Amino acid sequence: MAEQSPITPRAKDFPEWYQDVIRAGDLAEPAIVVKGAMVIKPNGYAIWEKIQRELDDRIKATGHRNAYFPMFIPESFLKKEAEHVEGFSPELAVVTIGGGKELEERYVVRPTSETIIGHFFAKWIQSHRDLPMLINQWANIVRWELRTRMFLRTSEFLWQEGHTAHATHEESLKEVLRMLDVYADFAENVMAMPVIRGEKTASEKFAGGVKSYCIEGLMQNGWALQAGTSHDLGQNFGKAFDVKFQNMAGQSEYVWQTSWGVSTRLIGGLVMTHSDDAGLVCPPKLAPYHVVVIPIFKNDAERAATEEVGRRMVEDLKGKGLSVVFDNRDERPGAKYFEWERKGACARIEIGPKDLEKKSFAFKRRDLEKKEFVPMEKGVDHVVAQMEAMQKDLFNKAKKFRDESTRRIDTWDAFKAQMDGAGGFASCHWCGDGACEGQVKEDTKVTIRCIPLGNAKEAGKCVRCGRESGERVLFARAY
Amino acid sequence: MAEQSPITPRAKDFPEWYQDVIRAGDLAEPAIVVKGAMVIKPNGYAIWEKIQRELDDRIKATGHRNAYFPMFIPESFLKKEAEHVEGFSPELAVVTIGGGKELEERYVVRPTSETIIGHFFAKWIQSHRDLPMLINQWANIVRWELRTRMFLRTSEFLWQEGHTAHATHEESLKEVLRMLDVYADFAENVMAMPVIRGEKTASEKFAGGVKSYCIEGLMQNGWALQAGTSHDLGQNFGKAFDVKFQNMAGQSEYVWQTSWGVSTRLIGGLVMTHSDDAGLVCPPKLAPYHVVVIPIFKNDAERAATEEVGRRMVEDLKGKGLSVVFDNRDERPGAKYFEWERKGACARIEIGPKDLEKKSFAFKRRDLEKKEFVPMEKGVDHVVAQMEAMQKDLFNKAKKFRDESTRRIDTWDAFKAQMDGAGGFASCHWCGDGACEGQVKEDTKVTIRCIPLGNAKEAGKCVRCGRESGERVLFARAY
Structure with a gap:
């Protein structure tokens, strides 16, 4: 195994600790050659895929459908909403050359898609029968930020952005709050991160919207993290892009729109909510690895015996839908424990010759200090139950901290x-x-x-x- | 329902027919305001999501993990591989402004990611123990094409790109052919599109690679479609980006790389393989809608009776994992049939008062001419079996055409x-x-x-x- 530089303790330097946890967990690294951008490595991307799956299910269950709009937006589109262009102009990346030629109209790389989607909504919406229009997009976004931090603020990031159009303000506001609830439910029940739902002040709202709502988590250093936003856009973009519909009385009206999003920033929130000085701690619902099974042996006979039982356990646990790694590499067990703690495996199982004699195994949950000895026959049920318990415990611990803070x-x-x-x-x-x-x-x-x-x-x-x-x-x- | 313009028959004008099917099926539309780009609408994106899910499972089952690399690539990176830059230069979109300032080093929007991934492979790979490195990325790609066609060739498209590094050429070549087999299996068993696996001639190979392999399908107009490619990159990118590893003998060697990809172009292939003059025909494994249940009634009593049975059938079919729509809108049944044919629903079920008396329903598969009457008690099993049969029949029909052509x-x-x-x-x-x-x-x-x-x-x-x-x-x- 590659040598590992130590993780700075939280108490010493929280920002250093944060970067160390991401490095040690092999979640991501700064791109360096592309200003402010990052590479999301397989361990980090596995968390994002689980976030996507859970959120996408919830977004579809509330009646939305996914679509995909162009990433390039004509520069003129942004200027159609005065506050919007003012808010986003400083952060734009601009494409000026295409196919070897200077472009007649320059494109900005989407910093968010209200404008391009507004343009298409105007084509798609004619009548009240076309409403509500409930669209979501998974996409990459570019905002040219001066100060970047992995996951929390990067020049390119991944997100989902919901965009909806409604016949009345009452209905659009209901949508704004409904999606805020979806985000809060996801944050608390999947990420195990307690959040406050609230309304942004005028100075913090989305540029071009009427009112913004958010969920806010509290990180272990006492700083808050805005983890998701849901915007009441009123008729602002409807007017800017001429999105009109004929109401039931036959009159033409502008639609009422909403937009809402969460991004790869959530992974930063996950890290800062649960991880410790030994590295990544991940709630089971999002963990890339649930259980690592480690056979302990000093000779070939012990190796054969512990591996046989270990492999069986791996299969049994996989059968319960858990993500399981069998780590029988020729390394010291201590080095393996250390590595899997850093990588945020939720638990490890050690099986040594003595355990075989006693028909039990050692079980260590990532978030608890003590090691337990579990009878082999109850093994699988115990692990499954402990995953559920860990999900709850992490939430309760974070909530206690948030409440006390x-x-x-x-x-x-x-x-x-x-x-x-x-x-x-x-x-x-x-x-x-x-x-x-x-x-x-x-x-x-x-x-x-x-x-x-x-x-x-x-x-x-x-x-x-x-x-x-x-x-x-x-x-x-x-x- | 909105009025629908007719679909041009294939025999009259195949390219027109193709565009008409996409429009009538509500799959996508040209963006127009963004040169050569398209909007993938919810019906089209639903097909892409199913393609992604099926392929992603296969890509993971063969040991690859997903990651995400920056979309912007320093312009200098492309120049490190002479043939690569020559091949892709004419198609590049270039970002020259970021955050309001002219950039010192310009970025190209990825036309493919060999170069940026090569750069990171060089950082990540030191020893033979780091190999093979098996990475996949789902991403958007930009190639400034002069002549575009929805799905088949657009300035921005979505794809997956696998990138792997190996210790020997033998091993990398095995990977190239293994992924070609994965694509062929996916094309034939999921898309129901027969393909020929083969090797490209030198003039058609990937710019910067050693040899390219492909799967080729045959469309209904007798034109071929390259549906997926798998490239043997040799050590070309290894040398360009200095990706070296220490082999088991302690010597430093360049890695052997592969890359392979399929894109939203597959949806174009799907349309041109199976659809007909009435609109979209979609194999059940990728169809956004499996079954539409339509109650037929002339008065409230008939409506109540047919809807009750219809709703029960919808729930039963959903219970089998099918995607089912209950269409009880106040419209003529004929207009509904017409709409769902265009949208590629695999089958429709009609339930009228006479059907209730006979305890049966009318069943019409999208790809067959005749309507069947099916006893209600055998209904669910019949529909499930017909979905499987349709998947096979579409493949056999396409294969017969391909073989005869x-x-x-x-x-x-x-x-x-x-x-x-x-x-x-x-x-x-x-x-x-x-x-x-x-x-x-x-x-x-x-x-x-x-x-x-x-x-x-x-x-x-x-x-x-x-x-x-x-x-x-x-x-x-x-x-």
Whole structure:
């Protein structure tokens, strides 16, 4: 096995730790030769494939169908929605040459697809009978970012983007919140990452939309991560691209649109929610490897005996739908344990000559300290049950951390002290003024992550300026 | 339902027919605003998703893992392999601006990924223990083509590209042929499209490779379609990107590489292999819709009765894993039949009041003329069996056509007459000279599709120049 450089502890340097976990888990690496881009290696891509499968099932179950639109968008399209072009212009990659010739109209590589899809919706939608139109796309996206971090912010990334058109604002808003719920359900029940659903302030909303909603997770360093967004686009793109339909009364109206997306950034969130100083920890529903079976032997006879039982166990576990690796390489067991911990295998099984005598095996879950000895006959059921338990335990652990890291803070001094220290979510009153919000960001780099849905109404004073406030909002440092 | 313009008959204008089937089946449309690009609509994308699922399973079962590499490739990378850059230069889209600034090094949008993957292989491969490296990527590709046709040739398309590295040429060649077999198996057993496996002549091989292999199908107009390729890259890219490994003897060697791919072009092949003048015909393994259940009624009582039985049948069929639509819209049954024929539903079930009395239903398979009446109690089993039968029948029908359209031709006059007429595969002697091959192409637009694998050795005279030949090759007009 290749030698491995150590993983920086979280407490020492969280950003270094993050990169080390990704390297040690063989998830990805920076492309370097392509600015801000990354290579998603097989271990990382396996997680993305599981994310895709789970999300795609949910997106289809809510009535959407997948389609594929051109990646190149005529530059003029972006200019049709004033706020949209202003928001995305600084981040565009532009194709100016095609087939050896300077192009007459330049193309931008999609930074998001509202404009090109708006163009086609205008062709496809004539009548209220064509509505709702419920489309989703899995695609690569390019945004020329200055500061990049693997998975969290890269110049090219993979995502899904839902785009829908409806006859009424009531209906489109229902869609926006329904997909936000789909994302929250996915984050919590598949990624084991607790999230807050909320509304973005005006300064943080999608460029060109009316209102944006989000799910926000809390990473182990006390920073928040926006893990998914769902946008109420109102009639803005309908007007920009002339997407009209004839309503039941025979009148022509602009459609009401939504868009919503999650990306490979989720893998960054997964890493920062669960992993530890030994490397990747992955909830079983997304793990590339569930169980590694390791025979322990000192001679050929022991090898033959432990491998025979090990192979049988591998087959039995595969039969339960688990992803299982049989690691009988000629290496020290300790080196193997170390490697599979880094790669985020959910559990390992050790089978040595003594285990054979006792008709049991050693079982070590990645997220627990202690090793158990399990009777062979109960082995498969035990492993399956432990995978379910691990999924729940990871969520509960992350939720406990998130809850303990969420504080009601009412003074500016306490706010600054908390945000300079352990961070976390600060639930504070805010006056509602974007200028005040901007001042907080300038002073502390802290932003309003969201106004939580179903927030309790409560009178108070803005944590920064002291003006009247009717409810608390969530502040945090964020990726 | 929207009014539908008619489908041009195949005999009248095959290219028009092809476009009409795609439009009527709602599979795709030309993007127009993006040169040479297309939008893959939900019905078309559903076919692509099934292709992906089936192929991905086979690619994984042969030991490959998926990964994702940057879409942008430094322009200098292409120049490292002289033949490669010469082959692809005319087709490149170039990004010259990023984040509002002129780029120092321009990027091309990948026309294929040998170069960028070669760069990373050089970082990842040190020792023979790192081999074989077996990677696959699902991605979008851009080639600036002058003449485009939906699915068959578009400026942007979707594909999978396998890239592997091996310690010996023997091993890499085995991989090339193994993946060619995977493609042939997929084409015949999933797409129901018979194919010939063969070797490309030097003039038709991949730019930068040593030898290319292909599968070739025959479309209903007598033109061939290259449906998949598998390339022996030798050590060409290994040398260009310095991909070396230490062999078991401790010496440094260049790796032997392969690449292989199939694309959304397969959907074009599917359309042209099976569809007819009424629209799309799709083999059950790839069909977006297996069965449409249509209740027939003249009044509310009949509606209630037929719908009840219809809905039960829908649930039963879904329980068998079939994709089923219940079409109880207020439209004439004839209009519904017409629509679902165009959309390529494999079968329809009609349930009217008389059928209820007789405890049977009417069953019409898309590819057969006659309607059957099936006892209700045997209904589900019958439908399932008919789906299997249809899959086989479509293949046999296409194979019969292909076999009858493959002719041994020994004179230039007969060759020209055949190729000016019904086309098909012409199995002819060829002298082996690229200049002679080029002359045939110039005179008749006919190319050598392949030298079939396992070809019988047979002495003869070149169909064009009369020189000596040791075997026959397959000529055809091709997409």
